[in-house]
Amino acid sequence: MTAERDGERTQSQALKAQLALRELILAGALAPGERIAELAMVDRLGLSRTPLRAALLRLEQEGLLEEIPSGGYAVRAFSEADIFDAIEIRGTLEGLAARLAAERGVSAPQLGELKDCVAALEEIVESGEMSADDFARYVPLNARFHALLVDLAQSAPLRREIERATSLPFASPSGFVEAQAILPESRRILIIAQEHHRLVVDAVQNREGARAEAIMREHARLAHRNLQLALRGAGLSKVPGAALIRRRG
Amino acid sequence: MTAERDGERTQSQALKAQLALRELILAGALAPGERIAELAMVDRLGLSRTPLRAALLRLEQEGLLEEIPSGGYAVRAFSEADIFDAIEIRGTLEGLAARLAAERGVSAPQLGELKDCVAALEEIVESGEMSADDFARYVPLNARFHALLVDLAQSAPLRREIERATSLPFASPSGFVEAQAILPESRRILIIAQEHHRLVVDAVQNREGARAEAIMREHARLAHRNLQLALRGAGLSKVPGAALIRRRG
DNA sequence: CATGGCTAAATTGTATACAAGTTGTATTCA
DNA sequence: TGAATACAACTTGTATACAATTTAGCCATG
Numbered sequence: 001m002t003a004e005r006d007g008e009r010t011q012s013q014a015l016k017a018q019l020a021l022r023e024l025i026l027a028g029a030l031a032p033g034e035r036i037a038e039l040a041m042v043d044r045l046g047l048s049r050t051p052l053r054a055a056l057l058r059l060e061q062e063g064l065l066e067e068i069p070s071g072g073y074a075v076r077a078f079s080e081a082d083i084f085d086a087i088e089i090r091g092t093l094e095g096l097a098a099r100l101a102a103e104r105g106v107s108a109p110q111l112g113e114l115k116d117c118v119a120a121l122e123e124i125v126e127s128g129e130m131s132a133d134d135f136a137r138y139v140p141l142n143a144r145f146h147a148l149l150v151d152l153a154q155s156a157p158l159r160r161e162i163e164r165a166t167s168l169p170f171a172s173p174s175g176f177v178e179a180q181a182i183l184p185e186s187r188r189i190l191i192i193a194q195e196h197h198r199l200v201v202d203a204v205q206n207r208e209g210a211r212a213e214a215i216m217r218e219h220a221r222l223a224h225r226n227l228q229l230a231l232r233g234a235g236l237s238k239v240p241g242a243a244l245i246r247r248r249g
Numbered sequence: 250m251t252a253e254r255d256g257e258r259t260q261s262q263a264l265k266a267q268l269a270l271r272e273l274i275l276a277g278a279l280a281p282g283e284r285i286a287e288l289a290m291v292d293r294l295g296l297s298r299t300p301l302r303a304a305l306l307r308l309e310q311e312g313l314l315e316e317i318p319s320g321g322y323a324v325r326a327f328s329e330a331d332i333f334d335a336i337e338i339r340g341t342l343e344g345l346a347a348r349l350a351a352e353r354g355v356s357a358p359q360l361g362e363l364k365d366c367v368a369a370l371e372e373i374v375e376s377g378e379m380s381a382d383d384f385a386r387y388v389p390l391n392a393r394f395h396a397l398l399v400d401l402a403q404s405a406p407l408r409r410e411i412e413r414a415t416s417l418p419f420a421s422p423s424g425f426v427e428a429q430a431i432l433p434e435s436r437r438i439l440i441i442a443q444e445h446h447r448l449v450v451d452a453v454q455n456r457e458g459a460r461a462e463a464i465m466r467e468h469a470r471l472a473h474r475n476l477q478l479a480l481r482g483a484g485l486s487k488v489p490g491a492a493l494i495r496r497r498g
Numbered sequence: 499c500a501t502g503g504c505t506a507a508a509t510t511g512t513a514t515a516c517a518a519g520t521t522g523t524a525t526t527c528a
Numbered sequence: 529t530g531a532a533t534a535c536a537a538c539t540t541g542t543a544t545a546c547a548a549t550t551t552a553g554c555c556a557t558g
Contacts, residue, residue: 048542048543049542085406086406095341100334156331157312165410261511299514303511319540499558504556507553508552520538521538523535527532528532
């Protein structure tokens with residue numbers, strides 16, 4: 001039931017509902033804890049209940065929704081501790097990926113691709129203060145670096161887990177990078193991040209599994225600092241899904 | 250829509266379908282790679298397509314099914330490497346849980362519960378050769394130990410991830426224990442496992458996070474040995490889901 | 499005035515009819 | 529004989545009607 005039309009892939013209603021709902025949730029259009037009424041949402045999105053319910057189920061697995069015991073779903077709220085832990089989980093899994101990549105060895109072309117990616121990031125970071133445009137180029141490159149590293153682990157189960165763990169925006173490697181754009185500490189953090197990138201490639205190349213793992217863990221912890229900075233400064237509003245974060249009183 | 254009837258909780262059709270399908274898959278009644286025809290399955294399980302489809306979606310998220318690009322789902326096949334990695338992922342996440350438990354500290358009652366659990370396991374292991382009945386008592390206690398440790402980490406996101414990672418039977422802490430029952434090496438492995446149990450409790454009590462983490466990782470790796478033994482011996486047939494394992498030719 | 503139970507509205511869970519797409523087969527043409 | 533195409537059967541995706549349960553409101557009663 002997937003066909004081409006006008007050169008653009010027609011997506012299923014269920015997928016459309018999933019994307020639209022995620023957009024609404026991350027934009028804060030639905031308050032955390034709020035129950036999602038199916039009929040109202042059906043009217044809002046312009047489709048029927050069946051694909052909507054499929055989307056709700058997927059978003060629950062994804063972690064953005066939680067099941068209500070008496071039936072239906074509600075938008076999930078995240079505490080600061082939740083986000084801290086989600087980042088730690090990502091770091092742990094990416095650390096495992098780095099270790100496996102180092103232990104299992106990587107081919108020359110793969111390593112080259114990784115190095116190209118780091119070089120491109122280097123160019124952006126060393127150009128001095130980061131403009132908004134620099135960040136726009138940085139984020140996808142950074143995402144690519146992380147994706148490549150996961151590829152190198154050659155593990156379908158690990159890929160699955162990491163994709164799942166990073167589906168929450170605050171847990172993703174790019175999660176708080178956007179918030180950095182307005183922070184004075186941003187450049188310093190990016191310089192450290194870039195150092196991590198270089199070190200982990202080196203460790204993988206030299207097949208130092210434990211070292212690669214430790215570096216990637218520490219690398220993810222930069223997001224902890226970004227989280228703290230964003231929570232104290234005004235950067236948090238830039239983060240997708242910020243409305244879901246329940247500040248501790 | 251959940252109600253009591255005859256003192257027994259009536260479960261939704263969707264949940265019933267999920268459990269029944271999982272049973273069929275793990276029992277090997279459906280061959281790996283085989284497409285699941287909805288209409289045939291509906292006849293077989295005696296419900297309608299709607300709850301069946303909900304169950305299929307959940308089982309896909311759980312990892313037992315994979316989506317077919319042209320539509321529908323197929324039973325997933327697992328290579329030995331997949332299972333190895335899944336065990337490694339579990340060990341990594343449980344290691345993180347143990348570290349967090351140690352770092353965050355545990356209350357005296359919680360620690361007591363954990364120690365009781367270890368003591369009960371100790372009693373079974375030190376009673377000499379393991380009978381089938383001994384294993385029947387061992388498995389739930391072992392599962393309880395692992396569950397308690399996850400509780401102590403006090404992290405909802407981590408709990409989610411670990412539950413997800415252990416939903417595959419071969420990745421679960423009890424996955425290969427049943428296969429051990431007929432293996433001569435079983436007692437030796439259980440003695441080592443018991444040593445791990447004691448050590449990790451000690452590390453958590455003394456708030457040695459890194460040590461607790463390392464021990465739990467090593468503990469999970471016992472499953473690697475069980476996997477190898479089962480693949481060489483005849484124990485594998487005892488493992489739920491053994492039919493899904495694609496032996497390397 | 500508070501509380502308990504009852505009724506009605508609203509909401510979710512399920513079944514089924516219908517639409518759209520995919521796959522296999524047969525037929526025809528090169 | 530081979531391949532390409534058209535057709536038909538089957539399968540999945542979607543919409544909607546129906547059933548069952550939850551929830552909110554109201555009235556009665558202590």
